[in-house]
Amino acid sequence: MKLGSGVxxxxxxxxxxxxxxxxxxxRLEKLAEFHNLKVAYLRKHFQALSKAGLVATVTGPQGGxxxxxxxxxxxxLDIYIALxxxxxxxxxTEIRQDGPCANPALDKPSYSIPCNIAVxxxxxxxxxxxxxxxxxxxxxxxxxxxxxxxxxxxxxAQWLTEALA
Amino acid sequence: MKLGSGVxxxxxxxxxxxxxxxxxxxRLEKLAEFHNLKVAYLRKHFQALSKAGLVATVTGPQGGxxxxxxxxxxxxLDIYIALxxxxxxxxxTEIRQDGPCANPALDKPSYSIPCNIAVxxxxxxxxxxxxxxxxxxxxxxxxxxxxxxxxxxxxxAQWLTEALA
DNA sequence: GGCAAATTACTCGGATAGGACATGTCCGAGTTCGGCAGG
DNA sequence: CCTGCCGAACTCGGACATGTCCTATCCGAGTAATTTGCC
Numbered sequence: 059m060k061l062g063s064g065v066x067x068x069x070x071x072x073x074x075x076x077x078x079x080x081x082x083x084x085r086l087e088k089l090a091e092f093h094n095l096k097v098a099y100l101r102k103h104f105q106a107l108s109k110a111g112l113v114a115t116v117t118g119p120q121g122g123x124x125x126x127x128x129x130x131x132x133x134x135l136d137i138y139i140a141l142x143x144x145x146x147x148x149x150x151t152e153i154r155q156d157g158p159c160a161n162p163a164l165d166k167p168s169y170s171i172p173c174n175i176a177v178x179x180x181x182x183x184x185x186x187x188x189x190x191x192x193x194x195x196x197x198x199x200x201x202x203x204x205x206x207x208x209x210x211x212x213x214x215a216q217w218l219t220e221a222l223a
Numbered sequence: 224m225k226l227g228s229g230v231x232x233x234x235x236x237x238x239x240x241x242x243x244x245x246x247x248x249x250r251l252e253k254l255a256e257f258h259n260l261k262v263a264y265l266r267k268h269f270q271a272l273s274k275a276g277l278v279a280t281v282t283g284p285q286g287g288x289x290x291x292x293x294x295x296x297x298x299x300l301d302i303y304i305a306l307x308x309x310x311x312x313x314x315x316t317e318i319r320q321d322g323p324c325a326n327p328a329l330d331k332p333s334y335s336i337p338c339n340i341a342v343x344x345x346x347x348x349x350x351x352x353x354x355x356x357x358x359x360x361x362x363x364x365x366x367x368x369x370x371x372x373x374x375x376x377x378x379x380a381q382w383l384t385e386a387l388a
Numbered sequence: 389g390g391c392a393a394a395t396t397a398c399t400c401g402g403a404t405a406g407g408a409c410a411t412g413t414c415c416g417a418g419t420t421c422g423g424c425a426g427g
Numbered sequence: 428c429c430t431g432c433c434g435a436a437c438t439c440g441g442a443c444a445t446g447t448c449c450t451a452t453c454c455g456a457g458t459a460a461t462t463t464g465c466c
Contacts, residue, residue, distance in 0.1 A: 059224050059303075059312045060409095061344075062449060069340050070318055085399070094321040098452050105401065118459035119398045134343060138224075147224045153235055156259040159378045167372065174366035175234050178299060179226075182354035189347035201339035210333065213324045225448095227410060250438075263413050270440065283420035284437045 064103040064141045067095055069134060069195075071104075073202065075113065076129035076195045077218070083114075083122035088221045103141060110140030130196035135187055147183055150176035229268040229306045232260055234299060234360075236269075238367065240278065241294035241360045242383070248279075248287035253386045268306060275305035295361035300352055312348055315341035 071089050078084060086104060090097040104123060107113045111126045125132065150173050155162050162169065203211070236254050243249060251269060255262040269288060272278045276291045290297065315338050320327050327334065368376070 059226050059307055060310070060449095061224050061313050063314075063316070064449090065313065065344075066316060066318065066340070073340075087399095092322050092324065093318045095318065096451070099450065101400075102402095102451080108400085115400060116459095117399055117457065119396095119461090120459075121399050123400090134347075142224055145225070148226050148230065149228075151228070151231060153231065153258045153260065157257050159257065159375060159382050161375070161378075164374065171370050174370060175231070175238075175363055178355075178358045178363070179230075182299075182351045185354045186347045186351035189350045190343075193343045198340055198343070205333055205336050205339060207330060207333050210324060210326070210330055213326075217324050225410095229410090252438095261412070264411065266439075267412080267441095273439085280439060281420095282418065282438055284422095285420075286438050288439090 059147060061138070062142065064106075065138055067093070067100055068103055068107060068137050068141060069198065071100070072107070072112065072125065072129075072132065072137065072195050073198045075123060075125050076132075076199050077214075078124060079222075081124075082222055083116040083124040084221060085122040089123070092217070092221075106141050107137070110136070112136060112140055125195070128196075129199060130194045132195045133191045134193045134198075135190035138190060146180060148176065148179035150179075224312060226303070227307065229271075230303055232258070232265055233268055233272060233302050233306060234363065236265070237272070237277065237290065237294075237297065237302065237360050238363045240288060240290050241297075241364050242379075243289060244387075246289075247387055248281040248289040249386065250287040254288070257382070257386075271306050272302070275301070277301060277305055290360070293361075294364060295359045297360045298356045299358045299363075300355035303355060311345060313341065313344035315344075 070093055074089065074092060075084060086101055087097055089095075090100045104113060108115055108123075112132055113123045114126045116122055116124065152169070152173065154160060154173055155169055235258055239254060239257060240249060251266055252262055254260075255265045269278060273280055273288075277297055278288045279291045281287055281289065317334070317338065319325060319338055320330070320334055
């Protein structure tokens with residue numbers, strides 16, 4: 059169970075977008091430059107983010123991306139779902155209903171109850187999702203602000219100013 | 224983030240092994256037959272389970288697999304780790320240390336603190352793992368016994384007797 | 389000088405190759421059981 | 428009849444193809460700013 063690199067990239071990029079002055083947008087090229095990421099590949103991920111409404115696009119010159127809604131309304135779970143889908147990571151194929159001992163017709167009452175193995179797996183997955191849902195881009199920004207030196211904050215502000223120019 | 228089919232297969236198979244009479248083992252072919260699974264592919268998964276010590280092998284005629292330790296000492300997490308490795312599903316590549324605004328030398332104090340994004344992701348993963356660690360093969364067996372009809376339990380016992388003969 | 393339309397330049401979106409991992413399959417190494425010969 | 432040895436059969440383990448999804452890239456569609464010509 060591995061998460062694609064798009065999740066990490068997107069969280070960082072959305073955090074940067076969250077730090078933008080209200081109403082402003084940032085080009086993808088600049089977004090990639092800030093984190094030294096592959097532009098073309100990052101673009102692909104932003105297609106998904108755009109479809110999910112997490113980012114809004116501004117087309118044409120001076121265009122770019124901005125957050126689709128306020129940073130405290132975008133959770134890490136939202137980002138994950140936008141990029142990797144909302145399917146369960148554990149897929150129950152109901153193999154209990156197969157094999158020489160199973161009889162779907164006869165055992166139907168039992169099979170109307172979900173497979174207890176799947177239930178346990180899904181319960182764990184729910185715990186995971188709940189944790190992710192707790193954390194928003196605003197939270198990420200707040201935490202980052204606390205742990206980053208004021209010098210770097212200054213450098214970032216400077217860079218942003220030039221990028222938006 | 225998708226789990227391989229081996230996880231589902233293995234849990235079901237280990238549950239079956241847990242239902243074996245003490246000291247007995249079951250051939251892989253029979254294990255696959257019980258759930259109507261591809262024998263050759265299931266074999267591959269059992270190699271991993273064997274390496275992790277979750278199952279013990281009995282070679283030669285009348286050989287097969289049995290649980291490596293008591294069913295209440297084998298958790299779903301153990302199975303997952305054995306099959307898919309114990310790496311974090313979220314991989315932090317420390318992209319915060321890259322880019323025009325980052326200065327690894329100058330910002331070293333900040334970078335000694337883990338990236339807060341990674342922390343949030345890992346926290347969620349820990350919640351997931353904790354849930355999986357709670358559930359053992361013995362628990363699965365207990366839950367199954369509760370929800371399966373006595374007729375099917377009888378059929379299974381019958382089949383097992385023949386398979387062990 | 390002001391205004392409007394065509395042009396230009398710039399941005400994102402989707403279609404398109406390449407590579408890594410999960411999936412699926414097969415044959416060889418090792419061990420136990422059964423048979424057989426000898427005592 | 429018992430014992431020891433030998434052969435054969437059976438089991439798992441690892442090496443080998445295949446498919447699918449993530450990774451990576453490029454070119455076209457659409458839009459806003461700019462320029463230019465006209466009033």
